[in-house]
């Protein structure tokens with residue numbers, strides 16, 4: 001695999017098997033998870049959250065297709081974009097690997113995966129996206 005870097009540090013980790021985990025946190029007081037990772041809980045303001053990896057499984061809630069490339073984007077269009085509810089109870093807005101909305105449905109199982117794109121200067125970068133997964 002050629003060298004690539006995360007599109008941004010501190011958001012996710014590549015598990016090496018094609019899947020990714022989001023770098024989130026869990027509150028010691030209210031026990032809720034959040035993303036991105038922060039020391040202070042966004043729900044109860046408790047300041048003793050601990051690091052927790054989130055994913056890779058979730059269910060698709062909302063979705064659409066992006067038909068025109070955003071500025072600087074060199075990847076294919078259309079690409080999918082949607083909202084996925086992770087098993088940990090965190091709702092994530094993210095890229096979808098499926099660009100045809102007719103092949104998606106609400107409630108569909110999704111898997112968090114690593115996706116390779118290119119930065120503005122052509123540098124290969126990796127990011128996370130959700131791919132349709134098998135039921136169960």
Ligand SMILES: [Zn+2]
Nearest residue numbers: 027030041044
């Ligand atoms: Zn909390």
